[in-house]
Amino acid sequence: MFSSAAGNQSSVNPEEIAHFSRLSQQWWDERGEFGLLHRMNPVRMQFIRNKVLEIQREENEAGVNESQPLIGLDVVDVGCGGGLLCESLARLGGKTLGIDASSSNIGIASLHAAADPALSPQTHQQTGTLTYEHTSVENLLAQRGPGSFDVVCSMEVIEHVDNPRTFLTNCATLVKPGGHLFLSTIARTPLSYFLTIFAAEQLFRLVTPGTHTHSKYINPEEMIEFFLSTALPPDATAALEQTRTSNGSPSRPWISRLYGGAPLRTEAEIRGMVYLPWKGEWELVPRGAPGAHLWAESCNYLFWVRRPIE
Numbered sequence: 001m002f003s004s005a006a007g008n009q010s011s012v013n014p015e016e017i018a019h020f021s022r023l024s025q026q027w028w029d030e031r032g033e034f035g036l037l038h039r040m041n042p043v044r045m046q047f048i049r050n051k052v053l054e055i056q057r058e059e060n061e062a063g064v065n066e067s068q069p070l071i072g073l074d075v076v077d078v079g080c081g082g083g084l085l086c087e088s089l090a091r092l093g094g095k096t097l098g099i100d101a102s103s104s105n106i107g108i109a110s111l112h113a114a115a116d117p118a119l120s121p122q123t124h125q126q127t128g129t130l131t132y133e134h135t136s137v138e139n140l141l142a143q144r145g146p147g148s149f150d151v152v153c154s155m156e157v158i159e160h161v162d163n164p165r166t167f168l169t170n171c172a173t174l175v176k177p178g179g180h181l182f183l184s185t186i187a188r189t190p191l192s193y194f195l196t197i198f199a200a201e202q203l204f205r206l207v208t209p210g211t212h213t214h215s216k217y218i219n220p221e222e223m224i225e226f227f228l229s230t231a232l233p234p235d236a237t238a239a240l241e242q243t244r245t246s247n248g249s250p251s252r253p254w255i256s257r258l259y260g261g262a263p264l265r266t267e268a269e270i271r272g273m274v275y276l277p278w279k280g281e282w283e284l285v286p287r288g289a290p291g292a293h294l295w296a297e298s299c300n301y302l303f304w305v306r307r308p309i310e
Contacts, residue, residue: 011167012101012136016160020081023208024104027082028112033207036200036275037084037156040300043273043282044155045088047302048182051269052151055180055306058266068093070128073150078137078171079157083109083130090119090128094151098132099140106134137170146173146237153182159216168226173233177249178309184273184302188217192299220270220297227268227305228255249310261293268305272296 026032052069071093077086080098090096113119119130161167201209231251255263272285285296
């Protein structure tokens with residue numbers, strides 16, 4: 001799935017951008033096209049909050065802010081859509097930037113955030129702030145430079161881009177040494193085809209038919225293999241970062257090795273998400289659930305990986 005690609009290839013798919021631009025007015029309708037994402041958002045935030053806190057506790061127990069673990073951190077949400085995740089990230093204290101290749105999405109996200117003065121960049125409270133920018137991850141990297149963010153998120157995006165290897169490399173290159181990369185996507189399995197395309201699109205019309213392309217889904221083991229075998233950031237970028245900031249780290253894989261087929265929980269983690277229709281909500285599959293790789297991670301899953309400090 002992650003075939004080699006030239007570093008200057010764009011990950012933006014014009015057809016995908018046009019598709020989501022047409023739907024942009026529906027982003028904040030909890031009963032509409034993005035209703036499942038609204039219900040998923042608390043689970044995504046639960047995973048992000050808990051993982052950041054877990055690492056903070058291990059490194060500085062006294063300095064942990066339980067209510068706002070992202071306080072003071074530079075955060076970017078790549079492919080932010082209408083801003084569902086961004087607003088939550090800002091409320092956890094993050095200095096949050098949301099970017100999207102669709103100007104319509106950015107317009108809706110900005111309009112919704114403007115209704116909450118607490119999210120304004122001009123607010124002088126000890127809370128997070130939120131800004132938006134109409135741009136791609138490639139352009140943001142060129143503008144801000146490597147190692148610019150403590151936390152990089154990209155949720156339900158990579159399965160919609162061209163050149164996923166380039167996209168993932170660029171997202172990873174934005175992460176500061178010791179920083180976090182959070183992704184969520186869909187595994188390429190028969191179950192995911194049945195649930196996300198046949199059931200969600202064709203049978204129940206919960207989302208617009210054609211929203212997903214099964215062949216573009218990425219399996220958890222492919223994600224692990226990428227960070228196990230790929231030196232990040234790219235060598236030339238690592239050298240540029242060290243020159244620019246004096247705190248860059250050498251280019252190397254972010255996962256050192258696997259133990260029983262899984263990475264160390266301090267390096268990377270995969271957690272499945274399961275939708276319970278009788279409850280109308282998503283649940284995060286517990287860590288270490290029996291056979292999770294066979295059922296819980298065979299459709300929607302969350303992925304976290306940390307950039308080595310040195």
